[in-house]
Amino acid sequence: MRTIQMVDLKSQYDLIKDEVDQAIQGVIDTSSFINGSQVREFSTALAEYTGAKYVITCGNGTDALQIAMMGLGFQPGQEVIVPAFTYVATAEVIALLGLKPVFIDVVAETYELDISQLESKLTSKTVGIVPVHLYGQCSNMEEILAFAGKHNLKVIEDTAQAIGAKYTFSDGRTRQAGTMGDVGTTSFFPSKNLGCYGDGGAMFTNDENLAEKLRMIANHGQKKKYHHHIVGVNSRLDTLQAAILNVKLKHLDRYSASRNEVANTYDRAFEGHDTIKIPVRSSYSTHAFHQYTVQVEGAGRDDLKEYLSAKGVPSMVYYPVALHQQEAYMNLGFKSGDFPVAESLCRKVLSLPIHTEMKIEDQEYIIEMIKSFFE
Numbered sequence: 001m002r003t004i005q006m007v008d009l010k011s012q013y014d015l016i017k018d019e020v021d022q023a024i025q026g027v028i029d030t031s032s033f034i035n036g037s038q039v040r041e042f043s044t045a046l047a048e049y050t051g052a053k054y055v056i057t058c059g060n061g062t063d064a065l066q067i068a069m070m071g072l073g074f075q076p077g078q079e080v081i082v083p084a085f086t087y088v089a090t091a092e093v094i095a096l097l098g099l100k101p102v103f104i105d106v107v108a109e110t111y112e113l114d115i116s117q118l119e120s121k122l123t124s125k126t127v128g129i130v131p132v133h134l135y136g137q138c139s140n141m142e143e144i145l146a147f148a149g150k151h152n153l154k155v156i157e158d159t160a161q162a163i164g165a166k167y168t169f170s171d172g173r174t175r176q177a178g179t180m181g182d183v184g185t186t187s188f189f190p191s192k193n194l195g196c197y198g199d200g201g202a203m204f205t206n207d208e209n210l211a212e213k214l215r216m217i218a219n220h221g222q223k224k225k226y227h228h229h230i231v232g233v234n235s236r237l238d239t240l241q242a243a244i245l246n247v248k249l250k251h252l253d254r255y256s257a258s259r260n261e262v263a264n265t266y267d268r269a270f271e272g273h274d275t276i277k278i279p280v281r282s283s284y285s286t287h288a289f290h291q292y293t294v295q296v297e298g299a300g301r302d303d304l305k306e307y308l309s310a311k312g313v314p315s316m317v318y319y320p321v322a323l324h325q326q327e328a329y330m331n332l333g334f335k336s337g338d339f340p341v342a343e344s345l346c347r348k349v350l351s352l353p354i355h356t357e358m359k360i361e362d363q364e365y366i367i368e369m370i371k372s373f374f375e
């Protein structure tokens with residue numbers, strides 16, 4: 001039987017082995033494992049790539065969210081609006097900082113937070129909104145920024161799945177995911193679109209003072225060694241990871257193009273299918289296709305998943321349980337039925353294998369197996 005993977009990081013590495021090995025050896029040769037020159041080089045290169053004025057690297061994407069909220073001065077008891085259908089990290093840091101996550105339902109077609117519900121979530125304690133560019137496509141930033149501006153809220157874009165995606169405003173301006181809100185956060189977890197070989201993360205901002213503060217918080221609240229101005233954390237991108245990311249950033253456009261090719265092939269295969277609903281492309285964003293996620297109509301999603309697994313085709317459910325139904329967030333007092341779209345998506349979504357080195361014969365096999373389930 002074939003061995004198809006959700007994400008094939010080994011094949012990706014094989015094609016850039018010489019560059020990566022050299023970069024890693026370079027770090028070992030200098031032994032600058034923490035704060036080596038590659039870290040600064042990478043943040044400069046990433047700023048150039050994304051168009052963000054400042055890029056502050058840190059230990060992972062979850063830390064990036066936490067540091068962003070600390071940097072923006074969110075205080076315990078205040079409220080932050082966050083989609084009920086996302087990875088837990090987004091809500092976790094809100095709770096961890098003693099803030100209250102205020103869940104909002106999402107749009108079934110694009111998975112972005114439903115802007116028409118923002119008004120109803122607003123209280124005198126609301127300080128921020130965290131749009132999540134889920135699966136690789138930007139949320140409706142124009143409306144979110146307008147709403148935030150009107151109500152004096154901060155916007156933190158969770159760009160862990162959408163690095164490189166481009167958003168177009170109605171006046172024609174385009175901006176990259178993560179560079180439109182007060183802070184954008186991302187993750188370099190190995191399977192992310194720009195992944196390192198361990199943990200890593202970064203924040204984007206165009207505000208110089210905020211950039212300085214984020215940098216300080218990520219580094220124990222210090223500007224100068226052993227002089228601590230504010231309470232911070234220890235969250236660093238290590239030099240080895242930065243060196244690897246320097247290599248991989250050069251390939252990111254090619255990686256995004258490959259992901260889009262795979263997505264287009266799936267689209268063509270399932271367009272008009274009775275049961276498999278292909279991803280809806282929004283008019284204002286390109287898609288980075290971190291995930292190719294279909295919706296399986298009816299009750300057959302889990303059966304399809306099991307069937308595929310028996311045929312050697314992996315698939316994943318991102319995510320099986322909405323955040324308001326997670327045990328850890330029960331104390332917030334939400335109940336089943338509060339976010340019907342999120343709850344229904346948990347029963348319908350299925351992410352298919354997608355990565356940068358997908359072989360066409362493998363993808364043809366995946367498509368054939370999916371179609372055969374319905375015959």
Ligand SMILES: *Cc1c(COP(=O)(O)O)cnc(C)c1O
Pocket residue numbers: 060061062063086087089090132158160161186187188189199200201
């Ligand atoms: C991966 C991810 C994170 C967290 O990133 P880590 O580097 O694993 O901490 C946060 N939000 C979303 C939407 C993610 O997909």
